[in-house]
Amino acid sequence: MIQHDFDEITDRRGTDSEKWNNYPPDVLPMWVADSDFKCPAPVIEALLERVRHxxxxxxxxxxxxxxxxxxxxxxxxxxxxxxxxxxxxxxxxxxxxxxxxxxxxxxxxxxxxxxxxxxxxxxxxxxxxxxxxxxxxxxxxxxxxxxxxxxxxxxxxxxxxxxxxxxxxxxxxxxxxxxxxxxxxxxxxxxxxxxxxxxxxxxxxxxxxxxxxxxxxxxxxxxxxxxxxxxxxxxxxxxxxxxxxxxxxxxxxxxxxxxxxxxxxxxxxxxxxxxxxxxxxCAYYVDQLVPYIKGNLDCAVDYINERIPGISVGMPEATYLLWLDCRGLGLSQKRLVEFFLREAKVALNSGLSFGPEGLGFMRLNAACPRAVLREGLARIERACRAFADKRGAPPPALKA
Ligand SMILES: Cc1ncc(COP(=O)(O)O)c(C=O)c1O
CATH class of the missing domain: 3.40.640.10 (Type I PLP-dependent aspartate aminotransferase-like (Major domain))
Structure with missing residues (x-):
């Protein structure tokens, strides 16, 4: 049985990746819903043979x-x-x-x-x-x-x-x-x-x-x-x-x-x-991938709910996406998007792009090696703690 290494970090910059091409190099992209994992080895082998033709x-x-x-x-x-x-x-x-x-x-x-x-x-x-x-x-x-x-x-x-x-x-x-x-x-x-x-x-x-x-x-x-x-x-x-x-x-x-x-x-x-x-x-790949993603989601949900002020999240039943409730930060959506990009240096999807119900939410894609996920969460934690320290007072009412 092939063992896939989901912890392997693959540099995707310079590969025409939508996720990785959109932001400056100091921003960690956790938005577009693709994964950062290599595809299964049998797929790579089959494609190589076809390409060599x-x-x-x-x-x-x-x-x-x-x-x-x-x-x-x-x-x-x-x-x-x-x-x-x-x-x-x-x-x-x-x-x-x-x-x-x-x-x-x-x-x-x-x-x-x-x-x-x-x-x-x-x-x-x-x-x-x-x-x-x-x-x-x-x-x-x-x-x-x-x-x-x-x-x-x-x-x-x-x-x-x-x-x-x-x-x-x-x-x-x-x-x-x-x-x-x-x-x-x-x-x-x-x-x-x-x-x-x-x-x-x-x-x-x-x-x-x-x-x-x-x-x-x-x-x-x-x-x-x-x-x-x-x-x-x-x-x-x-x-x-x-x-x-x-x-x-x-x-x-x-x-x-x-x-x-x-x-x-x-x-x-x-x-x-x-x-x-x-x-x-490649069923073997999915059988290894799903527990890995579940591990990522467990890690992220615990981390966010226990350590990040102003953000809460529920455990998804499916997908590798986390729907972060950021209403506790009290920022307008425009400021929220800027906050993640400029202060936390992570790129997430704005909740409002999923419709008006997404006001105050951001979507985080957890389909990446766990070390990368931890780095993203640590960045968000640092930014939120600094923000909470600076603000001190309760958050103002939310507006679009
Ligand atoms: C719910 C949903 N449907 C469709 C797509 C796009 O799928 P495809 O790459 O097959 O166009 C996505 C990608 O993020 C998705 O999340």
Missing amino acids: GVFGYCKDDLGKIEKASAHWMRTRFGWDVRPEWVVFSPGVGTALSVAVSAFTNPGDYVVMMTPIYPPFFTAPAFNGRKALSSPLQAGKNGWEIDFDGLESLLAEARSKLLLLCNPHNPTGKLLSEGELLRTGELCLKHHVLVLSDEVHCDYVFGDRKHIPFSSLSPELADISLTAINPSKTFNLADLRTGGVISSSTPLRERYRTAVTNAKLGRSSLGLLAYEVAYTQ
Whole structure:
């Protein structure tokens, strides 16, 4: 069995990395949701061999590599019996959100989502002349809860045609339970709303909880839904622009396929190969990665709640993202973003980029070697302690 070294620190500067290119060298980037880990060794070996071949003309996947590999992963990891012919290639789940909005809704229609949310959920409707409707998650006793009455009132709107579901949920790290998925599905069936379920974070689930693909729950839900997956998050392959959209519903799938073909969203042989090798040969990597990430999250949650004044955080049920409640610092959002960048020297995502519910929050990406995570936390602690010492007085009221 290969042992992957998740403690290994790899310098990503100078590799066209969005995460590492955006800020000066003294700022530690903990924002964009990719990991800082090398991808699995079998993927690297397969890519090297393909690169050595040296010819990169147009690609055609005669063997259905992505389709078969997706079916294999869904069956072996989630017990969902996906047939390869249910899978349509998509160069990214972000792309799938946008394609689904244009394929399944008309200009002026409404697209529903649970907020705060990964920003392309609301930019996809906005850029396509549709309206995004937000159903805010509520902070409850047991973590983030769905306001089902509020959700139903949005789904019941005559122009609501599509629910963009995010499970596991970015940025809160919520994992929807079977009960929540079924209730959400019943409401969509009742109000004739289709579902695109973004499950790109499905492999990062902790403890006894299990990820349940929305479409796997019943034939009725399968008939109204498509599921978007990508090994990009799990195996750190986002640069290779792959993805798969799964639906057992022939009309939905073919409509989706037509939209992808129409936009000429093609595949690359490097992406195909990485996708296939990751999903068929690299389960060992995930089995080692998930406990490592859980260790990172445990370490960060304890550190923040015990040592950092003004910030609190709950343990996510899934994903490698921490949704930091920074309202205790009493800073406006603009100042909060500046505070992390200029005083703590760490780059986080502003909570407001995930919608108005993110006011006073910041998102921290913990998918990095533990030593790097500790360095980031120490920087935040130093800045927050200095800030608390300077301020002395209770924080002023929060404003945007
Ligand atoms: C919820 C969610 N969906 C989609 C994406 C983007 O996925 P892809 O790289 O497949 O476009 C991300 C990346 O951060 C994400 O968090």
